[in-house]
Amino acid sequence: xxxxxxxxxxxxxxxxxxxxxxxxxxxxxxxxxxxxxxxxxxxxxxxxxxxxxxxxxxxxxxxxxxxxxxxxxxxxxxxxxxxxxxxxxxxxxxxxxxxxxxxxxxxxxxxxxxxxxxxxxxxxxxxxxxxxxxxxxxxxxxxxxxxxxxxxxxxxxxxxxxxxxxxxxxxxxxxxxxxxxxxxxxxxxxxxxxxxxxxxxxxxxxxxxxxxxxxxxxxxxxxxxxxxxxxxxxxxxxxxxxxxxxxxxxxxxxxxxx
Amino acid sequence: xxxxxxxxxxxxxxxxxxxxxxxxxxxxxxxxxxxxxxxxxxxxxxxxxxxxxxxxxxxxxxxxxxxxxxxxxxxxxxxxxxxxxxxxxxxxxxxxxxxxxxxxxxxxxxxxxxxxxxxxxxxxxxxxxxxxxxxxxxxxxxxxxxxxxxxxxxxxxxxxxxxxxxxxxxxxxxxxxxxxxxxxxxxxxxxxxxxxxxxxxxxxxxxxxxxxxxxxxxxxxxxxxxxxxxxxxxxxxxxxxxxxxxxxxxxxxxxxxxxxxxxxxxxxxxxxxxxxxxxxxxxx
Numbered sequence: 104x105x106x107x108x109x110x111x112x113x114x115x116x117x118x119x120x121x122x123x124x125x126x127x128x129x130x131x132x133x134x135x136x137x138x139x140x141x142x143x144x145x146x147x148x149x150x151x152x153x154x155x156x157x158x159x160x161x162x163x164x165x166x167x168x169x170x171x172x173x174x175x176x177x178x179x180x181x182x183x184x185x186x187x188x189x190x191x192x193x194x195x196x197x198x199x200x201x202x203x204x205x206x207x208x209x210x211x212x213x214x215x216x217x218x219x220x221x222x223x224x225x226x227x228x229x230x231x232x233x234x235x236x237x238x239x240x241x242x243x244x245x246x247x248x249x250x251x252x253x254x255x256x257x258x259x260x261x262x263x264x265x266x267x268x269x270x271x272x273x274x275x276x277x278x279x280x281x282x283x284x285x286x287x288x289x290x291x292x293x294x295x296x297x298x299x300x301x302x303x304x305x306x307x308x309x310x311x312x313x314x315x316x317x318x319x320x321x322x323x324x325x326x327x328x329x330x331x332x333x334x335x336x337x338x339x340x341x342x343x344x345x346x347x348x349x350x351x352x353x354x355x356x357x358x359x360x361x
Numbered sequence: 362x363x364x365x366x367x368x369x370x371x372x373x374x375x376x377x378x379x380x381x382x383x384x385x386x387x388x389x390x391x392x393x394x395x396x397x398x399x400x401x402x403x404x405x406x407x408x409x410x411x412x413x414x415x416x417x418x419x420x421x422x423x424x425x426x427x428x429x430x431x432x433x434x435x436x437x438x439x440x441x442x443x444x445x446x447x448x449x450x451x452x453x454x455x456x457x458x459x460x461x462x463x464x465x466x467x468x469x470x471x472x473x474x475x476x477x478x479x480x481x482x483x484x485x486x487x488x489x490x491x492x493x494x495x496x497x498x499x500x501x502x503x504x505x506x507x508x509x510x511x512x513x514x515x516x517x518x519x520x521x522x523x524x525x526x527x528x529x530x531x532x533x534x535x536x537x538x539x540x541x542x543x544x545x546x547x548x549x550x551x552x553x554x555x556x557x558x559x560x561x562x563x564x565x566x567x568x569x570x571x572x573x574x575x576x577x578x579x580x581x582x583x584x585x586x587x588x589x590x591x592x593x594x595x596x597x598x599x600x601x602x603x604x605x606x607x608x609x610x611x612x613x614x615x616x617x618x619x620x621x622x623x624x625x626x627x628x629x630x631x632x633x634x635x636x637x638x639x640x641x642x643x644x645x
Contacts, residue, residue: 104454107451115468115515122483168389183390186626192572192621192623192625194577196599211396236397297472298579299474299582300582304600317475321582339476343468347468351464
């Protein structure tokens with residue numbers, strides 16, 4: 104117990120306090136100017152927007168993947184199942200250079216997008232692609248156990264009462280999955296907001312256009328603007344805490360129906 | 362389980378729905394997950410096996426491999442021991458503020474890796490709290506190996522604890538109570554009863570912790586200083602080579618990290634098949 108608290112304080116709590124203190128080490132005006140100038144606002148918009156879109160994409164394909172893994176038998180299922188966790192196991196920098204190469208204008212995928220007028224790499228779309236890669240397992244792995252535990256007899260009951268398959272899915276299955284789906288979405292979103300390694304290679308990192316908030320922290324740090332770096336970090340930490348509270352609230356809410 | 366003949370169970374989807382869903386899922390996973398993995402190996406071997414091997418056996422690359430191994434060798438056992446202690450304290454005891462403690466342990470998962478690096482720069486960097494003291498005593502943490510290890514410990518902090526807390530909670534305290542009633546002390550009970558009961562969960566957590574420790578990029582990038590041969594881990598080395606347009610070199614080192622990821626996934630799957638109980642706890 105004592106050991107746990109000591110280590111927790113040394114590794115997590117005290118260093119986190121340092122950021123807050125550093126950010127507070129300037130006038131409120133300076134804090135405001137560092138936190139919410141045009142460049143940082145553009146970075147937040149991109150970071151949160153791309154993380155939201157990527158989490159939504161994963162929200163759709165993550166449910167389908169979890170559904171296929173739990174309900175269907177198909178050849179190669181074990182491999183597919185293992186593969187879903189690849190983003191957890193693959194270093195983000197590796198994912199970053201691989202995606203940047205694939206979606207570059209002359210890359211394997213990029214060459215098909217260019218004639219369509221779509222510029223994927225070095226563009227906000229690239230950020231969404233990287234965050235989709237990073238976020239997928241969060242959605243699949245939160246929905247999967249709930250789907251596995253969901254009693255199929257409830258679906259049978261719905262069917263025997265005359266509901267067709269689509270009605271059963273929409274009125275019985277999806278509502279039961281909603282808390283897990285929201286949790287997975289929130290976790291993918293939270294991870295996406297903080298993600299750095301996989302994004303910077305494909306994003307192009309143009310200020311006001313394709314520059315994410317974590318990169319902005321690094322840029323401030325390289326210019327020895329410690330207060331400004333800490334300020335952006337505080338804004339991002341505030342969002343992280345909020346997401347953590349939201350996830351806990353969703354889980355507490357879902358347990359009420361147990 | 363499955364219905365035979367023409368009689369279909371109400372929870373079975375029609376064959377065409379099944380085919381469409383599986384098809385869509387396979388296509389999506391191929392595009393998002395398989396293609397990048399394949400691309401790494403193809404790019405690494407673009408100029409032949411020899412060029413790829415030369416890139417890996419370059420002294421700077423070898424130094425990066427060594428530093429990555431060293432970092433994991435310190436960070437993973439540290440977090441394994443901490444995870445065991447924390448899970449034991451949380452799962453087997455009741456105390457006020459327990460929920461808050463769990464939230465704190467989870468915190469590194471929701472903090473951006475870049476912020477994780479920044480906090481150590483602010484504490485131990487030249488401008489930081491202990492900056493002058495460290496300078497006076499000729500100690501270097503930031504832009505040196507200790508900073509890299511610290512940042513890695515931070516980002517991999519929750520893996521083992523997260524895995525073990527639900528497992529220990531599920532097992533309850535009756536076995537420990539039995540051991541104590543037969544005269545075993547606290548430590549004996551922990552090492553002979555609690556720890557062996559969770560060994561597979563521990564292994565599972567260590568596996569994931571290790572993959573992240575070896576692959577961490579953002580946090581390590583902030584505290585490393587990118588000194589070639591000295592403070593470059595493998596992921597940082599990949600970045601440097603890539604930014605220098607040495608694509609074969611970057612992808613060759615990246616391919617090594619891919620192999621690490623594949624081995625991790627194979628071991629993880631094997632563990633899940635052999636010990637179904639360890640699967641799917643908590644999320645990440």
